[in-house]
Amino acid sequence: MAQDTPVQPRPHRVTAADVAHQAGVSRSAVSRAFTPGAYLHQDKREHILKVAAELGYRPNALAAVLQGKGRSHLVAIVTGSLENFYDSEILSRLVQQLIAQGKWPVVLGGDDVPEADVMAVLGFPLDAMIVRGGSVPDEVVDHCAKLQIPMIVSGRILDHPGIDSVCCESEQGAALAVQALVEKGRRRIAYLGGQADLSSERERRAGFLSAMAAAGLAPVALTTGNYSYDGGLESTRSLLEQHPEIDGLFCANDAMALGALAVATGEMKRRVPETLSIIGFDDIALARWPSFGLTTIRNDIEETVSQMMRLLARRLDTPSAPAELVRIRPEFVPRLTH
Amino acid sequence: MAQDTPVQPRPHRVTAADVAHQAGVSRSAVSRAFTPGAYLHQDKREHILKVAAELGYRPNALAAVLQGKGRSHLVAIVTGSLENFYDSEILSRLVQQLIAQGKWPVVLGGDDVPEADVMAVLGFPLDAMIVRGGSVPDEVVDHCAKLQIPMIVSGRILDHPGIDSVCCESEQGAALAVQALVEKGRRRIAYLGGQADLSSERERRAGFLSAMAAAGLAPVALTTGNYSYDGGLESTRSLLEQHPEIDGLFCANDAMALGALAVATGEMKRRVPETLSIIGFDDIALARWPSFGLTTIRNDIEETVSQMMRLLARRLDTPSAPAELVRIRPEFVPRLTH
DNA sequence: CTGAAAGCGCTTACAG
DNA sequence: CTGAAAGCGCTTACAG
Numbered sequence: 001m002a003q004d005t006p007v008q009p010r011p012h013r014v015t016a017a018d019v020a021h022q023a024g025v026s027r028s029a030v031s032r033a034f035t036p037g038a039y040l041h042q043d044k045r046e047h048i049l050k051v052a053a054e055l056g057y058r059p060n061a062l063a064a065v066l067q068g069k070g071r072s073h074l075v076a077i078v079t080g081s082l083e084n085f086y087d088s089e090i091l092s093r094l095v096q097q098l099i100a101q102g103k104w105p106v107v108l109g110g111d112d113v114p115e116a117d118v119m120a121v122l123g124f125p126l127d128a129m130i131v132r133g134g135s136v137p138d139e140v141v142d143h144c145a146k147l148q149i150p151m152i153v154s155g156r157i158l159d160h161p162g163i164d165s166v167c168c169e170s171e172q173g174a175a176l177a178v179q180a181l182v183e184k185g186r187r188r189i190a191y192l193g194g195q196a197d198l199s200s201e202r203e204r205r206a207g208f209l210s211a212m213a214a215a216g217l218a219p220v221a222l223t224t225g226n227y228s229y230d231g232g233l234e235s236t237r238s239l240l241e242q243h244p245e246i247d248g249l250f251c252a253n254d255a256m257a258l259g260a261l262a263v264a265t266g267e268m269k270r271r272v273p274e275t276l277s278i279i280g281f282d283d284i285a286l287a288r289w290p291s292f293g294l295t296t297i298r299n300d301i302e303e304t305v306s307q308m309m310r311l312l313a314r315r316l317d318t319p320s321a322p323a324e325l326v327r328i329r330p331e332f333v334p335r336l337t338h
Numbered sequence: 339m340a341q342d343t344p345v346q347p348r349p350h351r352v353t354a355a356d357v358a359h360q361a362g363v364s365r366s367a368v369s370r371a372f373t374p375g376a377y378l379h380q381d382k383r384e385h386i387l388k389v390a391a392e393l394g395y396r397p398n399a400l401a402a403v404l405q406g407k408g409r410s411h412l413v414a415i416v417t418g419s420l421e422n423f424y425d426s427e428i429l430s431r432l433v434q435q436l437i438a439q440g441k442w443p444v445v446l447g448g449d450d451v452p453e454a455d456v457m458a459v460l461g462f463p464l465d466a467m468i469v470r471g472g473s474v475p476d477e478v479v480d481h482c483a484k485l486q487i488p489m490i491v492s493g494r495i496l497d498h499p500g501i502d503s504v505c506c507e508s509e510q511g512a513a514l515a516v517q518a519l520v521e522k523g524r525r526r527i528a529y530l531g532g533q534a535d536l537s538s539e540r541e542r543r544a545g546f547l548s549a550m551a552a553a554g555l556a557p558v559a560l561t562t563g564n565y566s567y568d569g570g571l572e573s574t575r576s577l578l579e580q581h582p583e584i585d586g587l588f589c590a591n592d593a594m595a596l597g598a599l600a601v602a603t604g605e606m607k608r609r610v611p612e613t614l615s616i617i618g619f620d621d622i623a624l625a626r627w628p629s630f631g632l633t634t635i636r637n638d639i640e641e642t643v644s645q646m647m648r649l650l651a652r653r654l655d656t657p658s659a660p661a662e663l664v665r666i667r668p669e670f671v672p673r674l675t676h
Numbered sequence: 677c678t679g680a681a682a683g684c685g686c687t688t689a690c691a692g
Numbered sequence: 693c694t695g696a697a698a699g700c701g702c703t704t705a706c707a708g
Binding site: 382407 | 696697699
């Protein structure tokens with residue numbers, strides 16, 4: 001098989017025609033050999049499969065998709081930063097469940113996914129697109145929706161007729177946190193939030209503010225830590241320097257809460273929970289680690305992912321179904337930091 | 339545009355022919371309008387692009403791949419469990435860099451990727467397949483190689499002519515750890531490893547054993563924690579119960595070391611590093627957190643990923659290039675736990 | 677049960 | 693500069 005032509009830029013992939021030729025049958029027969037229900041004499045099928053195996057043939061999935069009226073089984077996932085544990089845990093489950101359903105996840109991720117990339121992936125006849133959190137601007141999402149590609153959005157709410165979403169009842173979650181703080185006798189409470197343009201942040205903050213008001217309390221401070229550990233670390237440092245009287249801190253996600261906990265108990269020599277309560281949001285795996293024992297508001301990951309999968313299946317089944325919004329009910333998880 | 343036929347299983351995707359019809363030009367012209375260098379009257383191109391935008395048309399990437407002699411730009415990534423931070427950090431960078439290079443990562447992941455899934459993804463005319471760690475049995479990898487699909491493997495070494503790999507010089511890394519322990523006066527040293535069938539585990543263990551021997555020491559114990567935090571937790575608990583004399587612990591990855599640290603300083607009331615030194619391996623982001631300050635052996639993630647990308651580019655460029663094995667040089671990172 | 681033919685949506689020589 | 697035609701690799705009626 002050695003060639004004396006110059007480097008082959010792309011090695012020839014063996015094709016149904018090659019197998020047909022080698023096995024002395026028609027291309028239709030080869031195709032049938034790989035199609036479970038198809039009529040084909042048993043001996044013939046075995047022979048074809050054998051030849052195919054020798055040649056290392058497998059049907060080109062792209063050609064199959066193109067030809068049939070079927071689906072591509074390609075599902076794009078646009079995720080937020082994988083360095084933030086919550087998104088990473090979601091992605092992990094999502095990938096596994098999609099694969100288990102026979103779908104192929106094409107992942108675009110990292111902090112800000114360039115709009116051009118999101119548009120470009122739409123070049124594929126995707127079965128669907130899954131968008132996590134605030135990774136993509138609303139306009140892009142809207143635009144995608146016009147392209148008739150089913151979209152499942154999580155972590156934000158988008159009011160578009162064809163877009164399904166699953167989202168935590170964040171306001172209520174924030175209220176649970178405030179309530180827990182107040183019950184422990186905390187009165188000088190601060191809020192550490194994420195990026196102001198994310199709907200999760202807006203809801204958590206709004207929930208915090210109204211629960212505080214309801215408790216007759218004014219927040220000592222409102223600050224932001226970009227939803228990251230390092231952000232939590234830095235913001236909490238200046239927060240506690242400027243307002244040493246703070247005795248309760250609600251963080252809009254666990255990553256920041258863990259950062260807050262580290263500075264508070266480390267550098268700032270605060271005793272948690274004796275003189276300072278810290279409550280996070282999400283309940284990532286790290287929150288359960290004995291090193292932390294972070295008290296938090298659970299934003300159930302399992303449940304979120306299985307709802308996304310359910311919405312996906314439903315949408316694929318009934319493309320014209322009305323948009324569905326699933327609300328995940330938050331839950332207070334007491335541990336050691338409050 | 340409303341139809342009174344029953345539910346359309348898959349909404350018609352607008353096609354070049356639709357645009358051609360609507361714009362009153364040939365299908366070739368439509369194609370040219372989307373091909374940067376192609377000859378096409380400027381006015382005509384603009385008109386076509388305008389009509390295309392109205393109709394929400396974009397060329398079907400699958401058809402384009404099928405037709406041309408070009409590449410698909412699809413790259414499969416088979417990753418280990420995303421719950422283990424090291425793989426998750428690698429994946430994150432890999433995805434971003436692939437996208438930046440115009441490749442589309444199709445991700446299969448989770449603990450054990452079913453062999454059938456790995457084989458199935460090969461139905462796509464992939465540009466390449468990237469395999470992380472021990473996520474796939476050697477036989478499958480070998481088989482894939484026969485299919486002429488370029489493979490880049492990281493975290494294990496596979497002796498196959500066409501497979502490139504990048505791998506940490508683990509034996510040397512383990513030796514660095516032992517050396518650091520010995521220099522601190524530790525003499526009763528134990529080893530906490532990962533799954534015995536992974537080549538990284540074999541190398542780290544071998545490196546540990548020979549460095550111990552070189553220092554004239556016999557290991558107090560050799561145990562395993564499955565490379566996970568929880569595994570580290572449990573194994574260390576019984577390790578310290580059975581061998582309270584241990585004064586140095588080398589863990590084959592950071593996740594286990596963090597688990598070890600938690601039990602040791604928590605439940606077991608050991609003082610780290612005063613009476614017990616703990617050293618990890620990898621240097622994941624968590625190791626740098628002030629809450630931990632884990633002393634570890636850096637298995638440079640940035641470097642690993644950029645080498646994988648370099649090998650990929652090289653292989654795509656020269657499919658017949660000889661297999662290359664890149665060794666990443668480990669580095670001792672002293673922090674607070676030794 | 678089986679093969680020749682049409683067609684999926686595109687791009688790219690080929691001939692104006 | 694432009695269109696008609698061929699062909700990428702497949703699957704699926706269609707006619708034996």
